Amino acid sequence: MKDNFNIVGKRVVRSDSLDKVTGAARYTADIKLPNILVGKVLRSPYPHARIVSIDLKRALKVPGVKAAISGFDAYGIKWGVFRYTQDHAMLPTDKVRYIGEDVAAVAAVDEETALEALSYIKVDYEPLPAVFDPIESMKEGAPQIHAEHKNNINIHIHIDVGEVDKAMGKAFLVREDTFKAAGEAYAMMEPYAVVASYANGYLDLWMPNAGPHVRAKALSNLLKLPLNKVRIRHINSGGAFGGRSEVAPGDLVASLLSIKAGRPVKLVLSREENATSSRQVHDIMATIKTGMKKDGTIVAKDYRVIYNGGAYSSTGPIATSIPFYVYEECYRFPNVRYNGYRVFTNKGIRGMYGCHGRAFLAGNEAQMDLMAKELGIDPVDIRLKNGLKPGEVTATKSKITSCGLKDTIKAASERTNFKKRWARKSGLKGIGMGCIAIMCGFPMGFRSGSSCYVKINDDGQATLVTGLVDNGQGNESMVIQVASEVLGIPMKDINLVCADTEVTNLDPGAYSQAAAFVGANAVRVACENARKKIVSIAAQKLRVKAADIGLKDGLAYSMKEPDKKMPISWVVREAFFRGEPVAATGSYFPNIDFEREWVSRPWGQMAGTFSFGTSIAEVSIDPETGKIAMPRFTTAHDCGRAINPMAVEGQMDGSVQQAGVAAITEGNLWDKGHLLNPDLLEYKVPLACDMPDIDTIIISSLDPEGPFGAKEGGLTVRMNAYSAVACAVTNATGELFEELPLTPDKVLTMLERKKGVKG
Amino acid sequence: MKTIRVNIQVNNEKNVLQVRPYETLLETLRERLNLTGAKEACSMGACGACTVVVNGIPVRSCIVLTAEVDGAVITTVEGLKENGELHPLQEAFMEKGAVQCGFCTSGMIMTAKALLDRKKRPTKKEIVKTISSNICRCTGYKKIVEAVEEAGKKMA
Amino acid sequence: MILPKFEYKKAKSVAEAVAFYHDHKGRARYLAGGTDLIPLIKLRLSTPTAVIDLKDIEELKAVSRNNGGWLTVGANVTLFNLKNDPVVREYFPALYESLDATSCETLQMRGTIGGNILQDTHCLLYNKSLEWRTARGFCYKMGGAACNVVPNAKACFSNYCSDNAPSLITLSAQVKLVGPRGERTVELEKIFSGDGRSPFLVEPGEILTEILIPLKKTQGAYEKLRVRDSMDYPLAGVAVSVKGAAARACVGGIGLAPRLYDLKNINEITIKEASDRIYADAKPVSNTVLSAIYRKRMAGALLKKAIRRVLQEGWK
Ligand SMILES: Cc1cc2nc3c(=O)[nH]c(=O)nc-3n(C[C@H](O)[C@H](O)[C@H](O)COP(=O)(O)OP(=O)(O)OC[C@H]3O[C@@H](n4cnc5c(N)ncnc54)[C@H](O)[C@@H]3O)c2cc1C
């Protein structure tokens, strides 16, 4: 693959950063529209209760109130990502299933009035017994949360490859452990907000979202509006991390209020509501049984994983599967059985997370280290031995193409002198390693692909139109950079229209790590098509061969005789004269097996390609308090080509915080159905002073399919950083963790268990 | 309820406003003065996204009443440019890649500005301590620290 | 989140503030930096008819050495300014460290020492919105019948989380209170009521005007248990100040009031004894992010850590 690029691979300043450092960047809560109203939601105080009646009359009489709604004003339609998961009305009429569930709402001229009106809404409930623990929830006689799901089992993923029991029987070493992890909060800095404006039969919406097209589709279903009448508009997003992939109850609430009032409505959740009533992350319990040969080869894996799914399905089957897949995409499992259960409870709604599955992944990695140690093998060699190589096929039949797993293991372990330090650890210091692979995109039906339209304007500037969306990771800048490379037009002269369902085409969204591999690929193809047109005219005008034309800095020039050149704007004008303006489309559809289905057919090609990564954490534990200090964190990520290395590093740094340091600080705390830390004080997002020195290593296993060889920009770190920390603690203590986060109280218990002191 | 008259100078402009006694400075900035750079992220003083500089000191505008700052000189992120030129912090945040989703950025920059105004070339340790007043969910802080260091050098 | 309605009064003198308080028939609250009070009002945990701003009262802003061997600190002095006062660093290292460990730098620049001492107590089930608390049911501290953490208890087990009161107590600090019924000076450790519904023995309308610290050099340290190294309130905090061979230790962050321990002679045995007593006296409940038993154990452990640090740094 070509290697000398004008701008791809350079540390460029992100296109969106000027607006963000000057305060000009607009987010949903910043939007002001004429006649806009303030929306407020009345929420369920019960974890489980039948709704007997909802009376809005008195609320409507409050002066300044322009609309009041409940589920009885909706259409009785339930949302679900899959046909078999349609169970979420967003505004229930039968019963409430978690504390904080949206029950009714008002729109008023100001917030004070709206709050006053809420206090006049009368809801009669008939409380029902509730259940919060998935194990309890699965038992006979537990309160039934959805009539159609017996034992509250929402999803059961069953994968069975090879002959697990037989292989386990023959294995030299077998070990079984159970690991737990508290669910995390996405804790994106921007609390959920939405503006809905209904006029002339069209509903315009702004909200932070990870996929405008999926959002519009869901809302058109819920509101019984034709899809073209629901328009999700572009707006900056203050972080998502997986928490903004699906339609949110507030989307429906604001839409209904705006339709009723005939005026725009803005609904901004408080930080607490954002935690109790927008999505959170699953808490997980994973039982992992592993069989190894004497030489450390993994011969069998047997899994039973229970996900606390909260009250509704959400992305249920996907959430129940992903931790398994990212692991099987990394290691060779000749025999493997996975039983994943997503169980309904009366807790808030849950979604996918950038760091999804930490109990499972960290558990696997830490257990592997302990088993390997017993066999006299160190963490590096056990991973190199069992790690997948290019050309191999995973247990569920995904072919691995480009694969830098080995390189990430080698680079990270050499940088840290891992082997020596792991073997000769001193006191309560430890070093640990975690590996993972990530699918870049996964089956999302016809929404798996992306397309782009590009036009070159008469001033030589370009406009891109794409459905791609940016949640802060830098996707917008990335596609501008890609277009700039192909078209030879400076980034500042490229305008982007994106994530607006009225004008942009389908795109998977900032979901499933598809933005670079799929979204940017479509942009690349469109721009290459436009480039051909530019080159052909320029070649004629400059009287050179098309193959000799280069495009750079807004100029078309002869590569052999650089004096022969002309501005691209002249080329474009010539094209207008010829009645063939320079405009092109391009699309990219990944090579995925679309027969694949999460529950009914869990095999076949999962994604067009996979990224790989290795993280190494260094810890030292205070023997008196159990507090973990983490002086250094090293992480190597195979992202294919880094389109903007600075942006990739930023993703990696952020992942060390959100997964690595979070492994010792973050977790939701509950008192039955009440979330005890729905704020930014008691939910412990790590601060600057809590961060280790971070060393990032980018490995480029150029992908033959990715745009300029790119795959995805840093998610592996999000999925292996906690493993590195858990393994480092195992190295320091000789013990396996039982539960994440590894707060000092838990670590102290581990230390004492080791000493034989009763905890 | 009676409103209160306050004089505040915001980004070099004088304002005479009638505010509600229970109005926060953040509400005044965002709603009356259309300065939406400061963000409401936690509303409880626990994250720093709403930080603006009042008489040289960084304050969390979500837990300060506008009535309290009568007579003050206030700078928000919108007022950092001088003669159309970006502030060194703004430049450094861009060049070092310290901006991701951007929601914490203005609060982060204003916290750092107050530091650089009171201390020439702060050490890395001092910078880390100062910005440990603010939460960022995206960056892991590394590039933010680098950006403040860089701006400190430029300003020294 | 918007604030509920209240009036705002800026007082120019202590007398004026007390008069405003009187006008509002006891339903007003004093406001200093507001970093404790404003969040409480936002959560509707306090619903005053007026807030009386003390920040413009000049007499509350000074730090001075006077009165024959006292350091007088005005209640309005910010934590940051106090921390950077050379006297504090030189004479009162425990206080210096606790100030430095309080919240974060930005909040230290706004929060005052008076407000820090008189901050409300904390509980994971208390510092929540009205909606959250309504769903959970009002507890004893909110005027309900029983505690939500300790079932059936007609008492409150919330935690007093000032980082600086414990160190001030080890320094034998006194506070001056001025109110409708005159003025009084009391030892700081005497202002705690032990009742979660109103944790201070401060008369309605009384203003804390100054903190008086005996101006004698001490050695000292402050050890704070928290999850993050900034922003977080103490889950337990132990201050130690040493003069000669004697030490005073004070434990905060667990329960409604700081607890003081005198060590007449510092040696292995007295340290162990104090640490055991601290462990026995600490009665945390499950209302913070770390477990109660762990916090109980840490209270004793932090004492040892703090004293060890003081001994290592040496004292005259
Ligand atoms: C995110 C966050 C983290 C925090 N972390 C910590 C921490 O780690 N440690 C810690 O100790 N504190 C912490 N705090 C609490 C607070 O910031 C400090 O305690 C601060 O010093 C309070 O001072 P203030 O001037 O802002 O008080 P205010 O909020 O103004 O007042 C607090 C209380 O004291 C009363 N009051 C104030 N001054 C007087 C006076 N002169 N006379 C009579 N009554 C008075 C008020 O009526 C009010 O009831 C934190 C706060 C936040 C928001």
Ligand code: SF4
């Ligand atoms: S300890 Fe009990 S009474 Fe006190 S605030 Fe917490 S729940 Fe309420």
